[in-house]
Amino acid sequence: MSTSKTLIAGATGTNGRALIDALVAKDVPVRALVRSIEGARATLSDGIELVQGDLGAPDSLSAAFDGVDKAYIVTSVQPDTVALFRNFYRAARNASASHVVKFSGMGASDTSPSEVIRQHAASDTDLRASGLPYTILRPNSFHQNMLWQAGGIASTGKFYLPLGDAAQSTIDVRDIAEITSTILTTDGHIGKTYDLTGPESLSFHDVARIIAEVRGAPVDYVPITPEAAEQAMRDQGMPEWSAHSLAEIQALFATGQYAQVTEDAERLLGRSPRSFRDFVRDHKDAFMT
Ligand SMILES: NC(=O)c1ccc[n+]([C@@H]2O[C@H](COP(=O)([O-])OP(=O)(O)OC[C@H]3O[C@@H](n4cnc5c(N)ncnc54)[C@H](OP(=O)(O)O)[C@@H]3O)[C@@H](O)[C@H]2O)c1
Structure with missing residues (x-):
């Protein structure tokens, strides 16, 4: 070593x-x-x-x-x-x-x-x-981003996002870390660009259903407009530029262009990446009342 x-x-x-x-x-x-x-x-x-x-x-x-x-x-x-x-x-x-x-x-x-x-x-x-x-x-976006909604889900059974009916192939941060550690400790990665996604593409209606199934209590996804999302982030004290740029990227995700599932993560991990259901099971307490 x-x-x-x-x-x-x-x-x-x-x-x-x-x-x-x-x-x-x-x-x-x-x-x-x-x-x-x-x-x-x-x-x-x-x-x-x-x-x-x-x-x-x-x-x-x-x-x-x-x-x-x-x-x-x-x-x-x-x-x-x-x-x-x-x-x-x-x-x-x-x-x-x-x-x-x-x-x-x-x-x-x-x-x-x-x-x-x-x-x-x-x-x-x-x-x-x-x-x-x-x-x-x-x-792609992280499974872990849903932890930002976990408190609201635990207390009200609802979450609000400006993502419409679009699907996204989100990925677990733990898998990104494992992949990165492999890249830093094995040969063959110089000059490469890797597109990393989870194993499946889910809409946020699917996300709500999975969280509800794992926690054993209903969860509603409430689609909102990008303007309402930006205002809500400002109201929570987020700086102007951050609220605007986050709402802007969410509007891009809402087009459905981030639904593609790629093979890079599975190849680099040597196994299927963690599913969103795996992630929710491992963080179940955060979504409970
Ligand atoms: N969220 C998603 O779904 C998603 C998906 C794909 C890509 N990304 C990209 O992922 C990145 C965010 O990753 P993350 O969530 O792991 O970040 P994070 O939790 O926000 O942490 C950012 C880190 O950067 C450090 N940092 C910020 N400014 C610095 C400076 N001037 N000098 C030294 N350190 C500085 C922070 O240190 P302090 O402790 O000092 O603040 C902190 O350690 C962004 O580039 C984003 O575009 C995000």
Whole structure:
């Protein structure tokens, strides 16, 4: 086992934490790039090496890359992600990183109606042009996004989303993490872009039915307009740009263009990806009253 480190940016988030668990299970030495050491200590397991750095502060990244061989980056949805990714690529190049794995999004395209998806397309293009050995992950939405609705479902038996009757092939974050850990520890992934979906495409009426079956109590999906969804997110205190960009991407999902089931996840996992029903069973308590 190599003693050089794999640097994880976005380590305290949903995917970063799942990836660290998957790498630690394989005894891969990891270093987590975090904005707040104190905040990360509360989020990440003891024993994970932490380095303070901010993707928006390029000078803070060179020390983070000291002794690093491979690197992974995911960031939150925000207005300046293209610049944040670029700073990370530059630091990785200066450190002669042997592999950079970048978390993107399914359908990344310069002409997407969603700004978040256009940002992913731009930062994927930057990575390909950087000269770095890279792998790009393009997952569909996560099963775990339904945890945002779990409190409402538990208390009222309803959830409200602007997704109409469209189906989506959502994927489990645990499977994305397992796939990413494989990519970081086996050969053959340089220069590849993987489209990652779950094993099936479900409408949100199907999603409601599955949650109802698993929790043993009714669940109603109530389709709402993108405008109502955006207003509700603002009312909950979400910043203007975030509420708008999330409503925009949901309007894209509502067209049904994210229903495609791809083979990449099954091939990389060597088994069928976790179904939405598997996910709900494993998180049943969150959906109960
Ligand atoms: N949700 C979906 O269904 C879906 C589907 C496909 C793709 N995606 C993509 O997935 C990404 C979000 O993934 P996630 O849910 O795992 O993220 P997340 O839970 O929002 O976590 C984001 C991470 O990025 C870190 N971060 C943000 N700004 C930073 C900065 N300036 N410097 C250093 N670290 C910074 C955060 O650190 P702090 O702890 O300091 O905040 C956090 O660790 C987005 O790019 C989104 O487009 C999402």
